[in-house]
Amino acid sequence: MSLTDTAIRSLKPSDKPRKQADGEGLYLLVNPNGSKLWRMKYRFGGREKTLSFGAYPATTLKDARKLRDEAKASLAKAVDPSVTAKIEKAQRLAGGNSFKEIAEELLAKKEAEGKAAATMKNKRLYLSFAIADLGSRPIDEIKAPEILITLRKLEKRDKLATAGRVRGGIGEVFRYAIATARAESDPTGALRGAIKAHKAKHQSAxxxxxxxxxxxxxxxxxxxxxxxxxxxxxxxALLYPRPGELRQAEWKEFDLDKATWTIPGSRAKMRRDHKKPLPPQAVVLLKGMQEWTGNGRYVFPSERTVKRPMSDMAMNTALKSMGFSKDTHVPHGFRTTASTLLNQSGKFNPDAIEAELAHLDSNAIRAAYHRGVYWDERVRMTAWWADECERMRSGAELIQLKGRRA
Incomplete structure (x- = not known):
């Protein structure tokens, strides 16, 4: 017998929960505390399952029957109504549905996770190209040809590397939209090979x-x-870090008494702290800089304000003024120089060289081994390299010994 509002209101709680059927799987669960909860029993994939439709009277008898009918319609299409309900809930909680809203939501999430400021700056830049064209569009309506139009604009300007990163950023937004039930697929996969491939140019060294x-x-x-x-x-030249790691270095990262520099994971490319031994020559240089900037935050502050680090073009401009063009040697090239000549010397384990360069090993255990076990060898290596820099500065040839390691 079907329920009526009068019958529901007259239901009194008892010592145990009891069910009052309405029909076709829908029933009202009356609990001892007086709550009246709508439930629907059904079978899917050979298993008995239950749906919750809320509490009476917030969910009326009419509402509960409508939800039951919608669940039955899903079952008729061989779709589990509990999955549909979860998707709809996720969509309600997720927020807006436009590409711009979802992109900004993703960026906020990454920022909250502690991504480096430089990383966030780049992500915002690359997504800005997509937002300009696709921002107001509902994400589930955006197809591959629309995205290709954005990428073609960059391709025509010969910004092939940027186009690749923009495609990657768009794909990340779509994958986040899929995870939050606002899109069903990522169309960027279909765009592989649709624009000219970027040929990576190695840093001159x-x-x-x-x-x-x-x-x-x-x-x-x-x-x-x-x-x-x-x-x-x-x-x-002495330490061969990534240029940005040195430009943005802060005095708190250095322990000159112990001759170490710890680059924090927030600034390191591999997002983990990287401790570097300092040879005596580097300690002397840093102590000299302390007289100029030791009272501030940055070792190398901007010429315009001590509140910001040195410009990313400062070292490039200086090298160019000395006659070393971008096709000859750039700041990042010091890493290639050191890596090449250290390996050619034959004195050090290649893994120790990689550990000093802070190159990430795909095997996390092996990477930890690099950082720990090779520390003593890295200390010897940096001292040897600093001495060799003095030899090369004096005009002597680098000794090319391939034999026993130091």
Whole structure:
């Protein structure tokens, strides 16, 4: 017998929960505390399952029957109504449905997860190209040809690397939309190969010992833009970090008494702390910089304000003024120089060299082994490299010994 509102209102709680059937699987569960909850029993895939439709009277008898009918319609299409209900709930909780809203939601999530400021800046830049064209569109209506129009604009400007990153950013937004039940597929996969491939250009670097000695002498003779740029280039040669890691270095990262520099994971490319040993020559240079900038935050502050680090173009401009163009040697090239000549020396385990360069090993255990077990060898290696830089600066050839390691 079907329920009526009068009958429901007259139902009194008892010592145990009891069910009052309405028909076709729908029933009202009356609990001892007086709550009246709508439930629907059904079978799917050979299993008995239950749906919840809320509490009476917030969910009326009419509402409950409508929800039951919708669940039965899903079952007729061989769709589990509990899955449909979860998707609808996720959609309600997720927020807006436009590409821009979902992209901004994803960016906020990544920022809250502690992604580095530089990473977030790049992600916003690449997504801005897509938002300009697709921002107001409902994400589940965006198809591959629309995205291709955005990528073609960058391709025509020969921004092939940027186009690839924009496609990757769009795909990330779509995957987040799928996870939050606002899209069903990622159309960017269909765009692989649709635009010209970007040919990666390696960072220019001097890898000949004699020519590198010429560069070191030119840096020593450099007199432009204050002491900071010169000292930064000298440290790049000795320590070969990523340029951004040195430019943004803060005094709190250095322990000059223990001769170590700990680059925090928030700034390191591989998102983990990277501890580097400092040879005596580097400690002397840093102590010299302390006299200039030791009272501030940054080791190498901007020329315009101490509140910001040195410009990312400062070292490039200095090298260019010395006669070393971007096709000859760039700041990032110091890493290639050190890697090449250290490996050619035959004195050090290649894994120790990779650990010093903070290259990420795909095997996490192996990476941890690199950072720990090779520390003593890295200390010897950095001291040896600093001495070799002095030899090359003086004009002596780099000793090419392939034998027993130091």
């Amino acid at each position: 001097i890898t000949d010992a004699k020519a590198f000695g010429d560069l070191l002498r030119a840096i020593d003779a450099y007199e432009g833009r204050g002491p900071g740029v010169k000292a930064a280039l000298q440290l790049m």
